[in-house]
Amino acid sequence: xxxxxxxxxxxxxxxxxxxxxxxxxxxxxxxxxxxxxxxxxxxxxxxxxxxxxxxxxxxxxxxxxxxxxxxxxxxxxxxxxxxxxxxxxxxxxxxxxxxxxxxxxxxxxxxxxxxxxxxxxxxxxxxxxxxxxxxxxxxxxxxxxxxxxxxxxxxxxxxxxxxxxxxxxxxxxxxxxxxxxxxxxxxxxxxxxxxxxxxxxxxxxxxxxxxxxxxxxxxxxxxxxxxxxxxxxxxxxxxxxxxxxxxxxxxxxxxxxxxxxxxxxxxxxxxxxxxxxxxxxx
Amino acid sequence: xxxxxxxxxxxxxxxxxxxxxxxxxxxxxxxxxxxxxxxxxxxxxxxxxxxxxxxxxxxxxxxxxxxxxxxxxxxxxxxxxxxxxxxxxxxxxxxxxxxxxxxxxxxxxxxxxxxxxxxxxxxxxxxxxxxxxxxxxxxxxxxxxxxxxxxxxxxxxxxxxxxxxxxxxxxxxxxxxxxxxxxxxxxxxxxxxxxxxxxxxxxxxxxxxxxxxxxxxxxxxxxxxxxxxxxxxxxxxxxxxxxxxxxxxxxxxxxxxxxxxxxxxxxxxxxxxxxxxxxxxxxxxxxxxxxxxxxxxxxxxxxxxxxxxxxxxxxxxxxxxxxxxxxxxxxxxxxxxxxxxxxxxxxxxxxxxxxxxxxxxxxxxx
Numbered sequence: 007x008x009x010x011x012x013x014x015x016x017x018x019x020x021x022x023x024x025x026x027x028x029x030x031x032x033x034x035x036x037x038x039x040x041x042x043x044x045x046x047x048x049x050x051x052x053x054x055x056x057x058x059x060x061x062x063x064x065x066x067x068x069x070x071x072x073x074x075x076x077x078x079x080x081x082x083x084x085x086x087x088x089x090x091x092x093x094x095x096x097x098x099x100x101x102x103x104x105x106x107x108x109x110x111x112x113x114x115x116x117x118x119x120x121x122x123x124x125x126x127x128x129x130x131x132x133x134x135x136x137x138x139x140x141x142x143x144x145x146x147x148x149x150x151x152x153x154x155x156x157x158x159x160x161x162x163x164x165x166x167x168x169x170x171x172x173x174x175x176x177x178x179x180x181x182x183x184x185x186x187x188x189x190x191x192x193x194x195x196x197x198x199x200x201x202x203x204x205x206x207x208x209x210x211x212x213x214x215x216x217x218x219x220x221x222x223x224x225x226x227x228x229x230x231x232x233x234x235x236x237x238x239x240x241x242x243x244x245x246x247x248x249x250x251x252x253x254x255x256x257x258x259x260x261x262x263x264x265x266x267x268x269x270x271x272x273x274x275x276x277x278x279x280x281x282x283x284x285x286x287x288x
Numbered sequence: 289x290x291x292x293x294x295x296x297x298x299x300x301x302x303x304x305x306x307x308x309x310x311x312x313x314x315x316x317x318x319x320x321x322x323x324x325x326x327x328x329x330x331x332x333x334x335x336x337x338x339x340x341x342x343x344x345x346x347x348x349x350x351x352x353x354x355x356x357x358x359x360x361x362x363x364x365x366x367x368x369x370x371x372x373x374x375x376x377x378x379x380x381x382x383x384x385x386x387x388x389x390x391x392x393x394x395x396x397x398x399x400x401x402x403x404x405x406x407x408x409x410x411x412x413x414x415x416x417x418x419x420x421x422x423x424x425x426x427x428x429x430x431x432x433x434x435x436x437x438x439x440x441x442x443x444x445x446x447x448x449x450x451x452x453x454x455x456x457x458x459x460x461x462x463x464x465x466x467x468x469x470x471x472x473x474x475x476x477x478x479x480x481x482x483x484x485x486x487x488x489x490x491x492x493x494x495x496x497x498x499x500x501x502x503x504x505x506x507x508x509x510x511x512x513x514x515x516x517x518x519x520x521x522x523x524x525x526x527x528x529x530x531x532x533x534x535x536x537x538x539x540x541x542x543x544x545x546x547x548x549x550x551x552x553x554x555x556x557x558x559x560x561x562x563x564x565x566x567x568x569x570x571x572x573x574x575x576x577x578x579x580x581x582x583x584x585x586x587x588x589x590x591x592x593x594x595x596x597x598x599x600x601x602x603x604x605x606x607x608x609x610x611x612x613x614x615x616x617x618x619x620x621x622x623x624x625x626x627x628x629x630x631x632x633x634x635x636x637x638x639x640x641x642x643x644x645x646x647x648x649x650x651x652x653x654x
Contacts, residue, residue, distance in 0.1 A: 189357050190390035192377040194404035194455060204407065208394045287393035287437060 038261035047255055057262035067246065067263065074242040077160055077232075078225035082172075084165040085221040086214065089172035093213075094206075096173075097180035108177075111170050119167060123234050126163045130154040130235070155237025163231045168224050172217035179213025180206070211285040219278040223271050243267060306369060308333045308491050309354070309459060314363035316349055323349045325515045327363070331459070331493060336485050338494045338502040341512035342538075347495045348387075350512070351461050354493065355384050367458060383452035384461045388468065389444045391436035397447050398423065398432040404455040422450040425484070442473050449481075453488060460485075462494045466501065478504050499539050503527065511535055518650070534650035536573035541610075543579075543621050545572040545644060554644070558617040561593045561641035571647050576610060576624035578643035582636040594638045597621070599631050613637065 039057055042050045061067050092111070100107050114122070129135045130153040137149040152158060183206060191201040229244035236242065243263065250260030307330040316324040324346045331337050341347040352358040354365060356377030365373040372380055383404070391400050399406075402419040410418075423429045426446035431439055436447065445465060452460055466474045466481075482505045485492050496502055502509045503523040511518040511526065511534075518538075519531045530536035533544055547556030549570045554563040556572070563570075582594060600620070601612035604627065611623045613635065623637065 184388075184390065186386050186388065186390040187392060189355075189377070190384070190386060190392070191403070191407075192357075193355060193382075193384045194407065194451065195378050196403070196407040197378055200407045204403075205392060205394075285394075287435065 081164040081225040082222040085172035093176035159235040171220040175216035176213040179210040212282040310366040314360045338506040340502040345512040346515040381458040383457040389448040422454040543574045572644040576622040579623040
């Protein structure tokens with residue numbers, strides 16, 4: 007249909023874009039992860055597996071990675087627990103207010119991530135809104151210290167930020183369920199609760215998986231929330247990568263950790279897609 | 289407005305018991321738009337009743353009110369003397385075969401069929417036995433472990449039927465279940481559905497817009513027009529004695545003769561015949577097959593109306609053909625006769641006055 011030259015002309019720019027901004031950086035990252043840093047703080051361009059050995063030898067890296075996964079898992083669970091009922095209400099009961107509520111879910115996404123993270127800082131801090139209130143109503147005598155600078159604060163903030171990412175795919179999945187299936191279930195004698203567990207929930211699983219993947223993967227790689235709200239106990243793996251590429255000037259180790267995380271995330275995405283396929287029937 | 293021949297001759301005669309379902313003065317509107325007005329209808333035990341109507345006549349809404357997916361604004365529905373319309377759909381002993389089958393895509397054929405029994409928490413072995421029985425009934429045993437997406441439309445139709453019937457409902461509702469099938473399969477399914485209904489003895493309420501389908505399958509037809517019942521009667525009766533002009537035209541093909549009755553004689557253009565009607569304007573339905581091509585000019589017979597006309601158009605329909613005849617006075621009539629080649633232009637025609645059925649003018653609505 008189109009001439010070869012034309013096809014080359016339209017495919018070349020995106021190919022170049024992917025090559026320059028994706029493939030080359032990843033290739034460089036891969037190279038760096040097999041290089042090392044000399045005591046005089048220069049990159050030694052000689053192949054070595056030291057960075058990967060270091061990663062598995064030094065406890066703090068693996069510990070932080072597991073803590074990050076545990077934080078991400080909690081964010082995922084809370085996002086689903088909050089997001090599913092919201093999506094369900096939106097899809098089945100919101101009626102004429104559906105569009106309004108949908109916009110209300112979307113709007114927070116327009117607000118800068120940083121602003122929302124800082125907002126939690128002012129809420130959870132020692133002189134923050136929450137502690138002031140608790141003391142004002144005499145529920146506590148002293149500010150609660152665990153509220154801020156803790157994994158709790160990170161999980162809370164990330165849940166707030168990533169719940170819309172869980173709501174949207176679940177909502178889309180629920181909207182795709184033909185309503186006559188719900189009627190058919192009632193018609194066959196199933197109560198509303200039975201209908202939910204036997205028809206609606208199974209058919210919404212692809213959306214749940216997509217939402218869970220979003221919440222988990224986005225939280226796993228987060229570094230601003232732990233930086234602002236996590237304190238020493240709330241450090242996540244990305245904070246380590248950031249410092250290795252920054253102040254610590256150990257790009258090779260940073261690259262090795264990054265690649266391990268990349269591998270983890272890609273396998274998760276792959277798994278989630280497999281499962282989503284298994285649970286979709288159209 | 290409804291002329292109700294009630295209950296159906298075949299079914300009322302055998303027992304004097306109360307009807308299975310009584311629909312009493314049901315009305316429904318969506319917003320300001322009335323969809324059903326004052327519907328009263330009875331359904332006998334074991335009856336095959338078809339609700340026939342054009343799209344927008346309210347037939348699906350009526351079905352959904354019986355199933356419980358919509359509630360009526362007024363009126364009531366009783367099943368065996370008890371209020372049905374107050375129960376949620378999952379407590380009604382009514383099952384539905386949906387227009388697009390509504391099979392659960394995530395469940396296998398046998399899990400779809402067994403759904404109603406499983407939510408009723410019946411013992412596992414009883415479920416298994418009844419599922420295989422139901423699958424055998426619709427000849428789908430070999431597809432038990434297929435997913436609905438993997439079977440054809442006709443097969444999905446059978447599964448939808450088995451899934452509904454396995455619950456042993458008192459009443460089965462069918463919402464245009466054959467409309468998605470191609471013509472040959474549809475005819476085959478009409479026959480199968482009818483014989484299945486006789487076999488299980490459950491009352492069927494079948495919704496369709498296809499008058500031919502209604503005629504083939506039903507014990508009685510309830511013709512719905514713009515939210516009101518136009519006529520409820522057996523197919524034979526509704527065809528041979530339509531109550532209104534709309535019924536006559538919707539069911540089969542007809543010639544509507546607009547005329548006047550004076551002193552016991554009906555007159556329509558130059559045609560006239562004896563009737564037992566009061567004086568005034570009148571409408572008559574004369575089926576095309578009741579007009580014959582006369583063999584000879586013949587004498588004057590009081591029992592036949594004879595007239596002369598020209599064949600204007602001849603449409604071949606296989607065994608029969610439809611002729612457009614223009615009478616000498618300009619009246620155009622459709623005539624259905626056995627097929628014959630090379631018709632003459634001029635013809636002598638006749639019909640019996642008894643076949644010119646007086647019909648009411650259908651009420652203006654809308």
